[in-house]
Every structure is written in C-alpha cells, then in structure tokens.
Amino acid sequence: MPHIKLFIPGPTEVRPEILDAQAAWMIGHRMPECTDIIASVRPKLQQVFQTEQRVFFGANTGSGFMEAAIRNCVSKKVLNCINGAFSDRWAEIVVANGKENEDLNVEWGEAVMPEMVAERLASGEFDAVCITHNETSTGVTNPVGEIARAIRSLPNGDEIMILVDAVSSLSGAKIDFDDWDLDVLLTASQKSFALPPGLAFMAVSERAMAKAATVPNRGWYFDFLVLDKYLSKNQTPSTTAVSLMYALDKQLTDMLAEGMEARFARHLAMRDRTIEWAQGHGFELMAAEGYRSPTVTSIHNNLNIDIPALNKFLRTRGMFLSNGYGSKLKNVSFRIAHMGDLQMSDMEELFAAVDEFLAENL
Numbered sequence: 001m002p003h004i005k006l007f008i009p010g011p012t013e014v015r016p017e018i019l020d021a022q023a024a025w026m027i028g029h030r031m032p033e034c035t036d037i038i039a040s041v042r043p044k045l046q047q048v049f050q051t052e053q054r055v056f057f058g059a060n061t062g063s064g065f066m067e068a069a070i071r072n073c074v075s076k077k078v079l080n081c082i083n084g085a086f087s088d089r090w091a092e093i094v095v096a097n098g099k100e101n102e103d104l105n106v107e108w109g110e111a112v113m114p115e116m117v118a119e120r121l122a123s124g125e126f127d128a129v130c131i132t133h134n135e136t137s138t139g140v141t142n143p144v145g146e147i148a149r150a151i152r153s154l155p156n157g158d159e160i161m162i163l164v165d166a167v168s169s170l171s172g173a174k175i176d177f178d179d180w181d182l183d184v185l186l187t188a189s190q191k192s193f194a195l196p197p198g199l200a201f202m203a204v205s206e207r208a209m210a211k212a213a214t215v216p217n218r219g220w221y222f223d224f225l226v227l228d229k230y231l232s233k234n235q236t237p238s239t240t241a242v243s244l245m246y247a248l249d250k251q252l253t254d255m256l257a258e259g260m261e262a263r264f265a266r267h268l269a270m271r272d273r274t275i276e277w278a279q280g281h282g283f284e285l286m287a288a289e290g291y292r293s294p295t296v297t298s299i300h301n302n303l304n305i306d307i308p309a310l311n312k313f314l315r316t317r318g319m320f321l322s323n324g325y326g327s328k329l330k331n332v333s334f335r336i337a338h339m340g341d342l343q344m345s346d347m348e349e350l351f352a353a354v355d356e357f358l359a360e361n362l
C-alpha cells in the first residue's frame with residue numbers, strides 16, 4: 001500500500017520507528033517482561049497527563065473509556081455540554097447506559113462558558129458534568145480549566161464528577177489534570193499520541209475512585225476498582241495489546257524527550273500557520289477566535305471547493321485531509337489536522353499541494 005500522509009484528525013501519521021517498535025517478539029501478558037513494560041509506561045503517562053494520580057490504559061478506543069466514566073461516576077444525573085458532534089456522543093452513552101441526561105446546548109463553533117455550566121448546575125440535581133475538551137468537528141477547544149474552577153466553587157462543587165473527553169487534544173494541548181482538579185480525563189492512541197489505534201488512556205482522581213465504590217452495576221471490563229487492583233501490580237485484568245504497548249513505551253519516551261512544553265508550542269505554531277494559510281485564501285474558520293484548537297482546524301467551505309476532488313488530487317501527492325464531520329458539516333467544511341508528530345515542514349508540503357489544486361480549480 002502506498003504511503004499517504006495523514007492530515008486527518010485521527011488516525012494520525014505514525015513515524016516508521018514507532019511502527020517498527022510493534023514488531024518485537026510476542027510475550028504473554030502475565031510474563032515479567034510485560035510487567036516491566038507497564039512499570040515503564042506508568043510514570044511516563046502520568047507526566048503526559050500532568051498528574052500524580054493513576055492513569056489507566058486499555059485495549060479499547062476512547063469511546064470505551066467514555067462509557068467507563070459514565071458507568072463508574074454517575075448515580076444521579078449528567079449535565080452534558082454539547083457544542084459539536086463529539087460532545088453529542090457523551091449524551092448517547094449516558095442514555096445507552098440507562099442513566100439520566102440533560103443537555104446544555106451551545107452553538108457549534110462557540111465554546112462552552114464556565115458561567116453557563118455553573119448556572120445549570122445550581123439546581124443541585126446533577127452529580128456529573130461531561131465536557132469535550134477539543135471538539136474535533138468544529139475545531140473548538142473548550143476552556144475546561146475555567147469550567148472546572150467554576151464547578152468547584154459551587155456549594156456542592158466537590159460532589160460533582162468532572163468527566164473530560166480529550167481524545168483529540170491530549171499531549172498536543174496543555175491540560176493539567178491535577179491543577180484543574182478533574183475527575184476523569186481520557187484520550188486515545190490514534191490522535192495526538194501519534195500511535196496506531198487500539199489503546200486508550202484515562203486519568204482518574206481519588207474522588208472518582210471513591211464515587212465508583214458507591215455506584216452499582218459498573219460492569220466488569222471497565223470497573224475502576226478492578227482496573228486499579230491490576231494496575232497497582234503493573235498488570236491488566238485481561239490480555240493487553242502487547243504490540244501496541246511496545247510502541248507506546250517508545251512513543252512516550254520520545255514525547256518526553258521533545259518536552260511537553262515544546263510539543264504544545266509546536267502544535268500552536270502549526271495551528272497559527274494553518275489559520276494564516278486559510279484566512280490568506282479567504283476561507284472562514286468554524287471556531288470562534290480565542291478558542292481555536294491547537295490540534296485541528298475546521299474551515300468553512302465558503303469558497304465552495306469540491307472537497308472530494310481536492311482529496312483525490314492530494315492522494316496523487318501522497319496526502320489526505322478530512323472532509324467536515326457528519327451530515328451537518330460534510331462538504332460545507334473541511335478539516336486540517338496539525339497534531340501528533342507532524343512538523344511545520346509537513347504543513348507547508350500540504351499547503352503547497354492544496355494551493356496547486358486551488359490555482360486550477362477556483
């Protein structure tokens with residue numbers, strides 16, 4: 001299969017040395033070699049999540065850990081902050097698990113504001129809030145740190161579980177789990193971590209662990225208490241994705257060698273350049289100023305270009321970007337991901353190719 005460089009918001013481009021790391025000999029998940037890998041990965045994951053709390057990992061995607069968060073942390077009712085297609089998924093998961101849900105709807109392209117959340121929580125009927133840190137459909141980053149501060153300053157703020165989906169931002173955008181006082185912060189391997197799909201990661205607070213112990217019917221596969229029991233022994237309850245763990249261990253080492261602050265700065269620089277390129281052509285952006293994502297830019301197709309034709313052309317140059325997400329945004333927008341291990345030179349290569357297409361098709 002020819003190499004097509006991915007500028008889509010997941011799965012993202014994976015470096016050859018990370019792909020190669022998966023090809024080591026197989027080991028059993030109860031063998032000491034596997035325990036050693038888990039012991040190596042744990043403190044590195046904590047650094048990436050900026051936490052001293054536990055970080056679970058699982059052979060599942062991000063949606064699995066969204067379900068885990070709901071099953072373990074909700075006994076009353078969830079307030080779901082919705083400003084795009086992915087935050088809508090939280091609501092589906094809550095309802096599918098037989099729990100009560102209420103939506104806080106914000107216009108797509110706008111950010112969820114702390115005072116909106118605080119106002120809705122004042123009724124006292126909620127025990128959890130779900131927020132999507134980075135709306136991959138619109139390219140909006142919600143101010144989760146400020147929202148969390150507003151929640152914690154409510155009279156019952158300490159009883160509210162703050163559940164954050166950072167699937168398309170963690171490790172590409174600064175999120176400080178401990179300082180922001182979050183309860184669950186989850187992500188998946190195939191986005192900013194720049195790994196193949198198949199692993200997910202989730203930091204869980206002491207507050208959430210204590211809450212889980214009181215919530216019935218947590219299931220088994222995603223039960224925080226079961227996950228914690230095994231993690232503390234550097235094990236997993238069931239067979240882990242061993243090959244992906246090899247890749248994870250190497251990628252975490254490389255990420256920390258780059259330095260998290262440098263990694264965040266690289267993402268911001270690629271974001272700024274993407275915005276400059278888009279606006280320079282007269283494109284408008286989906287996301288409101290001040291809340292534009294460090295990892296993905298969603299662009300209004302106000303110049304009416306043929307996005308499938310653009311991608312067909314880009315394929316001939318060995319590249320691919322993303323159409324708008326879902327029926328609401330497809331063809332009326334397109335998305336350029338600048339996440340993971342992509343470099344500015346990759347972005348310039350993409351812009352040059354798109355320019356070539358636009359020169360012939362506008």
Ligand SMILES: Cc1ncc(COP(=O)(O)O)c(C=O)c1O
Nearest residue numbers: 061062063086136165167168188
């Ligand atoms: C913000 C966000 N949340 C959740 C998901 C679902 O993640 P997964 O496919 O890993 O289950 C995605 C996938 O694109 C996403 O961007």
